[in-house]
Amino acid sequence: MSSDSAFVRATDAVMAQLRTRLRPVWDAICTVLAPLDRALQPVAGLYNRSLGRHFGTMTGLQFAVITLGFAMIATVPFWSPLYSETLNITFAVASIWAIFAMSWDIQSGYTGYISFGHSVLSGAAGYTIGLLILHYDPSMGPLTTIPIAVLASLVLGLVIAVPSLRLRGPYFSLITLVGVLLFTNLIFAFSEWTNGELGIHQVDPFTYEPWVRYYYMAIPMLAIAVGLTYVARSNVGMVLLTIRENERAVSSAGLDPTKFKISSFVLSSIPMGIGGALLVYYGRAINPVSFVEISNSIEIIALAVIGGMGSIIGPLFGSFLFFFLEEEFLRDFIDDSSTRTLVLWLFVLGVLVFARNGVFRVVWHGLGAVRGDSE
Amino acid sequence: MFSGLPTVLVNAALISALYALIAIGFTMIFGVGGVLNLAHGALLMAGAYAYLLLARDTISVPVFESMTLHPLIAFPIAVVTVAVLSYLLYVVIVQFVEDNPIVTFLATIVVALAATEVVIHYAGASTHTYTLIPSDLLPSTVGFGPVDGILTVDVVGFVVSWVAIGLLWLYVTKTDSGRAIRATSMTERGARLTGVNVHAVRARTWLVAGALAGIGGVFLGASASATPGMWLQPLSLAFIIVVIGGIGSIKGSIVAAYLIGFLQTGVGEYLGQNFRGILSLVLLIAVLFMLPQGLFGREFHE
Numbered sequence: 001m002s003s004d005s006a007f008v009r010a011t012d013a014v015m016a017q018l019r020t021r022l023r024p025v026w027d028a029i030c031t032v033l034a035p036l037d038r039a040l041q042p043v044a045g046l047y048n049r050s051l052g053r054h055f056g057t058m059t060g061l062q063f064a065v066i067t068l069g070f071a072m073i074a075t076v077p078f079w080s081p082l083y084s085e086t087l088n089i090t091f092a093v094a095s096i097w098a099i100f101a102m103s104w105d106i107q108s109g110y111t112g113y114i115s116f117g118h119s120v121l122s123g124a125a126g127y128t129i130g131l132l133i134l135h136y137d138p139s140m141g142p143l144t145t146i147p148i149a150v151l152a153s154l155v156l157g158l159v160i161a162v163p164s165l166r167l168r169g170p171y172f173s174l175i176t177l178v179g180v181l182l183f184t185n186l187i188f189a190f191s192e193w194t195n196g197e198l199g200i201h202q203v204d205p206f207t208y209e210p211w212v213r214y215y216y217m218a219i220p221m222l223a224i225a226v227g228l229t230y231v232a233r234s235n236v237g238m239v240l241l242t243i244r245e246n247e248r249a250v251s252s253a254g255l256d257p258t259k260f261k262i263s264s265f266v267l268s269s270i271p272m273g274i275g276g277a278l279l280v281y282y283g284r285a286i287n288p289v290s291f292v293e294i295s296n297s298i299e300i301i302a303l304a305v306i307g308g309m310g311s312i313i314g315p316l317f318g319s320f321l322f323f324f325l326e327e328e329f330l331r332d333f334i335d336d337s338s339t340r341t342l343v344l345w346l347f348v349l350g351v352l353v354f355a356r357n358g359v360f361r362v363v364w365h366g367l368g369a370v371r372g373d374s375e
Numbered sequence: 376m377f378s379g380l381p382t383v384l385v386n387a388a389l390i391s392a393l394y395a396l397i398a399i400g401f402t403m404i405f406g407v408g409g410v411l412n413l414a415h416g417a418l419l420m421a422g423a424y425a426y427l428l429l430a431r432d433t434i435s436v437p438v439f440e441s442m443t444l445h446p447l448i449a450f451p452i453a454v455v456t457v458a459v460l461s462y463l464l465y466v467v468i469v470q471f472v473e474d475n476p477i478v479t480f481l482a483t484i485v486v487a488l489a490a491t492e493v494v495i496h497y498a499g500a501s502t503h504t505y506t507l508i509p510s511d512l513l514p515s516t517v518g519f520g521p522v523d524g525i526l527t528v529d530v531v532g533f534v535v536s537w538v539a540i541g542l543l544w545l546y547v548t549k550t551d552s553g554r555a556i557r558a559t560s561m562t563e564r565g566a567r568l569t570g571v572n573v574h575a576v577r578a579r580t581w582l583v584a585g586a587l588a589g590i591g592g593v594f595l596g597a598s599a600s601a602t603p604g605m606w607l608q609p610l611s612l613a614f615i616i617v618v619i620g621g622i623g624s625i626k627g628s629i630v631a632a633y634l635i636g637f638l639q640t641g642v643g644e645y646l647g648q649n650f651r652g653i654l655s656l657v658l659l660i661a662v663l664f665m666l667p668q669g670l671f672g673r674e675f676h677e
């Protein structure tokens with residue numbers, strides 16, 4: 001921008017300086033990793049030829065890292081005691097929030113219509129289960145309640161999407177934010193049904209065994225990750241991205257952007273409902289603080305932004321990183337929980353201001369560029 | 376049912392002035408930079424806690440441990456502090472991201488959440504109440520005729536708000552630096568062509584808006600209480616008012632503040648406090664759909 005202040009210019013200069021200084025370090029890393037990348041290329045080639053057109057092609061190193069990442073997520077209960085006793089639980093929670101972050105991403109990250117109200121969707125699923133168990137039939141199991149809950153968040157998603165997607169830019173974000181405030185207000189206004197601030201506590205969990213519980217959260221998460229990546233890499237994902245970049249181009253191609261925007265919201269509501277239901281059976285309670293309030297929506301966005309909006313896997317990565325930092329890593333240095341949260345928010349702010357495309361993208365493109373054929 | 380009507384009306388009129396003050400700061404920032412400052416509520420909170428820190432010894436923070444300044448001294452210091460914080464918020468964070476409305480949106484709300492944690496860390500999650508008007512100076516409640524039990528602090532808040540709004544009006548219509556703000560909010564290109572330093576104008580607007588938020592925050596905390604979550608309610612109020620009045624319009628904010636002030640007080644009084652926010656939010660949704668540019672606003676340009 002032409003009106004940059006001295007402060008902005010100074011910061012830019014420092015950043016440029018830093019980049020030149022770090023150049024030799026990066027070159028050294030490349031020299032080490034490039035042979036490894038080349039060695040792994042045949043395996044990645046196999047993947048690229050078979051599944052690459054559905055999920056995107058990768059270089060050898062990228063393929064190795066992704067495979068390793070998924071393998072680690074799939075085996076958390078086996079190796080987590082090596083790090084800490086609570087890691088199991090941390091990653092179970094991270095899985096649920098990863099579902100939220102990925103669901104948010106397929107709608108907001110891809111279409112650029114930023115929703116500030118996604119916690120309403122998971123909240124709808126949560127409260128549906130809570131109200132069913134509390135007021136209809138306490139013996140209802142997850143197999144009956146979860147489909148109803150997902151349906152509820154789907155319906156609410158449509159109720160929000162159809163009128164609000166007529167608005168653009170900040171106005172759309174504003175109305176989704178209002179949706180959260182309205183929902184929170186309604187919970188308090190109908191306290192005799194919802195127990196207001198205290199919430200509903202009559203839900204039985206899936207299981208009390210921690211490692212089994214982890215898989216109850218991680219398996220749906222991985223399935224949703226694969227499903228959403230597939231959609232995102234398909235023609236539908238391409239159209240959604242085009243809506244973000246140039247909505248008129250979509251209309252010119254004879255496609256109805258409104259239809260795609262609404263379907264992206266629906267596509268997002270379904271996993272949001274699943275995640276909300278999992279959160280109920282994980283935490284055994286539904287209350288406004290942990291489900292609906294505005295900070296939940298912001299946290300979902302923060303997870304997606306840390307990882308990198310518009311990439312599905314980025315938000316997954318962001319969620320695991322965030323919860324690892326919050327519940328494990330920072331706990332070793334900072335005892336006070338509010339300071340810890342503060343440090344985390346400052347980290348999010350730093351990513352927002354200085355690495356808008358997210359940490360995962362930086363790592364990913366770095367991995368892709370070790371052989372120097374792309375930058 | 377309507378026995379307390381005069382009191383309710385007076386209360387609504389008093390609180391509406393404060394709402395207008397809060398909304399004007401919010402709308403000015405949008406006017407000149409196209410930034411929806413979601414940290415505006417956090418600035419209000421900063422006002423309340425800065426005053427608490429200076430004038431009361433209920434929270435213990437190093438350096439300010441047992442500081443009890445006279446309200447007349449503490450109040451202006453608190454206001455200036457918030458103005459400076461608001462200015463710093465622009466210089467340190469917002470100016471880096473203001474070209475992207477969505478990142479700005481996110482960055483400012485993250486600032487608000489971080490502010491909540493700072494407050495919890497230093498002052499605890501509990502509620503703090505304080506008196507702004509010393510009881511030896513003025514009685515704590517006033518009444519006349521059918522109106523009784525009006526809090527003096529609300530009356531003083533009303534007067535101070537209108538004085539601040541009046542001064543702001545003089546500033547943006549009579550002085551060159553104020554007119555530069557108005558020019559920039561009308562057309563940035565035009566302002567640039569007539570030699571306005573748009574960057575300096577933006578920074579100045581954040582300073583002015585911060586001062587308004589400081590005044591609003593101190594009175595808001597005094598008439599209710601100071602809590603770490605106190606930023607959300609006034610922020611959503613500022614939202615509602617600004618959208619109904621028209622984003623960027625000072626006149627619209629005042630009109631809408633009175634509309635919402637009366638609506639909320641009326642609903643709170645006769646339907647129950649839990650329904651206080653709901654009707655205003657529904658009104659907001661209706662306005663967004665039927666009159667997206669608000670009562671006095673102009674169309675939002677992307």
